[in-house]
Amino acid sequence: MEMNTLSILNLLAGLILAPLLPGIINRTKAVFAGRHGQPVLQTYFDIFKLLRKGAVYSRTTSWVFRLSPVIGLAAVIAAMTLLPALSAPAPVSFAGDLILFAYCFGLLRFFLVAAALDTGSAFEGMGASREVQFSALAEPALLLGLAALARATGSLSLTGIFSASAGPSAGPALALVSAALFIVFLAENARIPVDDPNTHLELTMIHEVMVLDYSGPDFAIILYTSSLKMWALGALLVNVLFSFLPLHGPAAVACVAGSMILLSVLVGIVESIMARLSLLKVPQLLAGAVAISVLALTLVLRFTS
C-alpha cells in the first residue's frame, strides 16, 4: 500500500511540476544573458490564461485538428504512468512496458503532425516534415538505449530496470546510454541544438511552427503536453543517471523531482553556450546517438552475463 501511494505521489509530482521546467530553462538562459527574465512560473500563468479564453480555428481545419491535442495529452499521461522514480515503482508496470513507453510518444507525434498538416500551411507542413524525420532517427536511439538497460538489469519493465542494481561493470554502458538519452531528450523536446524554441522566424522552427494555429484551451493543452513530455523523457534520463543510488521511499521521488530541476538548468546552460545546428547536420547528431546506444549495448553484451 505504501508503495502504491508512492507511485501516485511520483506521478502527481510529474503532472504538477512539469510546467516548471520551461520556466527554469528560461530563467537559466536569462541569467546567462544578464537579463532579469520571465517568472519561473510563467508556463503555469500561460496555461491558466489560455484555459479561460475562447478559440479561433482556421477554416481549413477539420475535426482532426480539434481532436489531436486531447489524444496527445492522453498519450503522454499514459506514458508517465509507466515511469518509476528509482526504486519507487510506477503506477503501471509489466514486462515490455518500455516499448509501450516509447510508442506512446509515437501516438502523440502522429496526431501533432496530422494537426499541423490539417492547417494547410506551408510553414506547418515544413515543421511537421522535420519533426517526423528527426524522430524517426531518434526512435532507434531510444529503443536501443532501453535495450541496453534491459540487458544490463535483466528486466523488461521500466520499474524492474530501475529498481534492480546493474552492478559496477555496467557503469560505462550506463554512462553511454545517458549520453544517448540526453540527445534524444533534446531532440524530442525541440531544444537547442536541434530546434530553437526562441526563434522568431516560422521558416526555421520545428515544434513551435507546428502549433502556430492553436489558440485558447487547445493551446493550453499543447503547452502542458510539451511540458509533460519533457518531464517524462527527462525523468527517464534521471533514472538512468541515478540508478546506482540506494534511495528508497519518498527520498527516491524527491531525488528524481530535484534532479529534474538540475536537468532543466543543464538544458538552459546548453542553450546559452551552444548555437543551433544547421538542419542538415541534425540527422548526423541523431545517428551519433544511435551509434552511442549501439556501443552501450555492445558493452553490456560483452561485459555482463
Added chain:
Amino acid sequence: MSLLLLPLIIFFAGALLQMVFGRRVAVVRVAGPAITVAGALAGLIPVIRAFGGKSVTASLPWSMPFGSFSVEMDGLSALFALPILVICALAAVYGSEYLKSFEGKKNLAGFWFFFNVLAGSMLLVVTARNAILFLLAWEVMSLSSFFLVIFESEQEHARRAGWTYLVATHIGTAFLLVLFCMLGAQAGTLDFSGFSAAGMAPKFLSAAFLLAVIGFGTKAGFMPMHVWLPEAHPAAPSHVSAVMSGVMIKTGIYGLLRVLTHLGTPPAWWGWVLVAIGAASGILGIVFALSQHDIKRLLAYSSVENVGIITAGIGIGMLGMSYGNDAMMLLGFAGALLHVLNHSIFKSLLFLGAGSVLHAAATREIDRLGGLMKRTPFTGAAFLAGSVAICGLPPLNGFLGEFMIYLGSFKALTGSAAACPAAGVVVIAALALIGGLAAVCFTKAFGMIFLGEPRSDAAAHAHECGPAMRIPMLVLAALCVAVGLAGPFIPKLLIPAVQVLAGRQMTDGNFFAPTERLLTNISLFATGVLALSALLLVLRTRLLRNKPVSESVTWDCGYAAPTARMQYTASSYADPVVRLFKLFLQTRRKFVSPKGLFPEKSSFSSATPDFYRERMYRPAFNATEKFLTRFQWLQHGRLNLYILCIMVTLIVILVWKLR
C-alpha cells in the same frame, strides 16, 4: 460431406454457374458478391472448429498421378484462412458498388468468376495437404489474380503490370516445383503427411529451406523478389488490391511456415537469413513507400515493409527454436502470426480507402489531392484508423503484433537463457526505425490526401461513396480498434498455430499464461488511453462552452492571397527522409529553374523507380533475351517443321528410354 469441402464447392461451382447462367448485368451485380459471402460464411465453420483445437479433414478420390485430394484445416491453416474469408467477403461487398461504373463497359461476369476462383483457390492453398494439389491451387490462385490485375487491360500500364506479375509468380513457382520434387523424392510420397526431416542430410534440408524462401518469398514480397508487387497491386481494381495485398501475399508466408514444419528443428543460420530478409524488406520497403507519389504504389510498398516485420518475427521464432529458448520462439512466432492477421485488416482497409479516394476524385496522385476529410468524411475517418494502426501505434491493433516481436527480440537479449543477442539487436533497431519511418509515410498519405486544402479541382469536387463501399471500411476500422482491445482473447487464436509450428503439443498452461497476461496488460492500457482521451475531450468541450469560438484563415504571415498550391506537398514533406536514403532510392529529379527577370516557366518533377527492377532485373532479363535471340533461327513460323521437331524429340526420348 465434410464441412471443409462446402466452401470450396461454393466458391468454384458458384463461379462456374454464375459464368454460365448469370451473365446479365443485374444478376452479376448481386450473384458475384453473394457467392463470395456465402462461401466465406461456410468457410468460417471449419475455421472456428480448428481454433477450438479440432482439425477438420476431408479427402476425395482423385486420379492424378502422385496426387491425392486431401485437405485439412488445422490451427495454422485456420489462422490464414480466417483473413482470407473475411477480407474476400468484405472486398466483394465493396466491389458490388465499386464496379458499378464499369457496368456495360467491361465483362463483369468474368471479373466475378476470377474473383471467386481466387477466393476458393486461396482457401485451397492453405488447406491442401498434397504437393500436387497445393501447386495446382497455387497456380490457379496466381492465374486468377493475374486476370484480375489486367481487368483494365485497355490501359498499357495494367497490361505491363500483369506481365511483370505473371513472370515473377512463375519464377517463384519454378522454385516451388523443385522444392516439392526434392521433398517428394526423399519421402516417396507427395502427401505432406509423408514429409519428414528424419534421416535427411542437413545440406539437403538447407537447400529445401532456401528454395522455399525464394519460391514463397516471391509471392510474399521479400526484398529483392518484391518487384512485381508495386506494379501489380496498383493496377488492379482497389478491392482486388485489398485482397492481394491484405491476404494473397500472406499465402507465401503460409507456404514457408508449412514447409518449415516438415524440416525439423532449424539450424540458427536459417533464423538469421529470415531476420536479415525481414529487416531489409522492412526498412527498404517503408523507405520506398514514402518516396512514392501514387497512393496505391505507396500502399503496395508498405506491404513489403509489413511482410518484412512478419518475416523478422518468424526469424526470431526460429532462432528461439534452434537455441531452445521457448519464450523467444513463442513470442516471435505468435507476434508474426498476429501481425499477419493485423496487416490483413489495416492494409485492406487502406486499399479500400484508396479505392474510395480514386472513386471520389479520379486520381491516385497524392499531390493532386487534399482536403478530402471535409468532402469524404467517412473514408477519411476510416483511413485515419488504418494509418494509426499500420504505424503500429497503441491503442490500435498494429501495436500488438509488433510488440510481441519486440519482446521476443528483448528475450534474445535478457534472461538466463539469452540466445543470439545480436539478432535481437538487429530486429529491435529495425523495428524502431521502421516505426519512425512508417509514421513519416502514413502521416504523409493521410495528411496530404485528407487534410489541408484540395490541390486540384477534382479533389475539390470529390463525393463520398455509397453504403456498400462504406460498410466494409467501417467493419475493418472497427476491427482495428476491437483487436487492439481484445488482448485476452488473442492467444486462443494463436496457440493452435504456434503449436503446429513448434511441432509439439504445448499443453503446459504456464507456457502461454505470460503471453495472455501480456496482451491483457496492453489491451487494458489501450482502454485506459482511449478512456483518458474521451475524458479530456469532454473537459475540453466544457471549457469551450460559452466562450467565443470563431473561424479565420490559417496563419500565413499576413500574405494577401494564399492559394492551395502554396501548401507543402507530399513530395516536399517526405523529401528530407528520401534524401537520407538516396543511396537506395536513387530518386530522379527534373528541375527547370525559372530564368530571367520576369520568369515565365519552371517545373519540377521527381520519380523513384524501383532500384532492384532497374539495376538487377532489367539487365538480367535483357542479357537473357540477347542470349535467346541467338536461337531465333528455330522460330521460322513453318508449322510442319515445328511438328517434325516435336516428332524427332519424342522418338529420341522413346529410343533413349527403351534402350
